[in-house]
Amino acid sequence: MTTLSVRDLALPPNLMSLARLPLAALFPVVATRPALALVVLCCAGLTDVLDGWLARRSGQVTRTGAIVDPIADKVFALAVVVTLLASGALPLWGIPALLTRELLELPLALWIALSSRFRGARLATASANIPGKLATVVQFAAVFTAIAFPEVLPAMLAAAAVAGVAAGASYWARQLRRAPAAAKTPPEVGV
Secondary structure: OOOOOHHHHOOHHHHHHHOHHHHHHHHHHHOOOHHHHHHHHHHHHHHHHHHHHHHHHHOOOOHHHHHHHHHHHHHHHHHHHHHHHHHOOOOOOHHHHHOHHHHHHHHHHHHHHHOHHHOOOOOOOHHHOHHHHHHHHHHHHHHHHHHHOHHHHHHHHHHHHHHHHHHHHHHHHHHHHHHHHHHOOOOOOOO
């Protein structure tokens, strides 16, 4: 079982990841004010970009950060989607469009977690490549569009879906390329 290190939580990159949690609580409060909502979205996006960069640059990449970062991402995303749905700014059909990447990556992550074929394989980070970063930018733009420019929301949701498909396909391709190497590693005894 993986445990979180309190010492690692206090590292600057992990504090940046954790900063998305209060931003998630703040978003519903400011969502009806486009300028403030944009500030919160930009802050969340900035911490998402900078936490990993800072961790790599400062040699502070930790298992704790690898756990905290995606959790903070999902908590923030959930707060945004629920807020936009509740306010009527996001139609129900917009959820799959906004979450295409996650919907494509989830089955593969489960397969990897349950499959001995991948035993010992290191998961590729979905956001560590150009399609993943592009999908994140387009998702943030679609959220802001839902708040400030609802008349163009269908086009932005379509763009988010396309970017999500590209990111999901890239993630699948990278993971499956790693599978043959992982398959050569014998499974752990008793597994």
